[in-house]
Amino acid sequence: MTFRDTITSLAGQAEDRALDLYARWEAGELDDEQFEALLAALVARYNSRAATVADLALAAAVTVALRRAVAPLGIVTPPGDPQRLRTATRTLREALEDTPDPQARVARLARAEPLDTAARSYSEGIARSRHVEGWVRGLSANACELCTWWARGGRIWPKTHRMPTHKGCTCTPIPTVSEVPIKPDQTTRRKR
Ligand SMILES: [Zn+2]
Structure with missing residues (x-):
């Protein structure tokens, strides 16, 4: 499974579970407050998993490129993420009554959040990794015109330039790596 497959499947799971919560709220099993809180917690959990997957996927890509094990960087979601999501789910819940397709809006939030988090985390890892020099845009199979234009025919971008994305x-x-020369380990050499 590629990084993209994994995060797409995570986003799909988040979407399904958010729709379950929506159904329970609509059926009156959850009140407004419970629905908002449970949805925010659900999305926060998937965001956190998305950040970890991005961190591991980058470490794996660099490991393969350098042919030696490179540790993950310990990338996590921002500390304010649960609070931000709590506000977002309140705004969403308040808007649902006037929305023609409320289910689609719930699904969109639950899907877009882990996808955004994974993209942001992966870019953060690229910027932080001492092995990575830059990146090229790996287009998804169904890439839109904007993304194709953003790729600029496979141009290599500097690592500090964050890859632009749109919702969904x-x-x-795809990181490009440079080999950092490894100095001989002095501790294993005995002086004569
Ligand atoms: Zn696109």
Whole structure:
């Protein structure tokens, strides 16, 4: 499974579970407050998993490129993420009554959040990794015109330039690595 497959499947799971919560709220099993809180917690959990998957996927890509094990960087979601989501789910719940297709809006939030988090985390890892020099845009199979234009025919971008994405975008940056020369380990050498 590629990084893209994994995050797409995570986003799909988040969407399904958010729709379950929506159904329970609509059936009156959950009140407004419970629905908002449970949805925010659900999305926060998937965001956190998305950040970890991005961190591991980048470490794996660099490991393969360098042919030696590279550790993940310990990338996590921002500390304010649960609070931000709590506000977002309240705004969403308040808007649902006037929305023609409320289910689609719930699904969109639950899907877009982990996808955005994965993209942001992966870009953060690229910027932070000492092995990575830059990246090229890995277009998804169904890439839109904007993403194709953003790719600029496979141009290599500097690592500090964050890959632009749009809502629901599943393009992923492909890191380009430079080998850092490894100095001989002094501790294993005995002086004569
Ligand atoms: Zn696109």
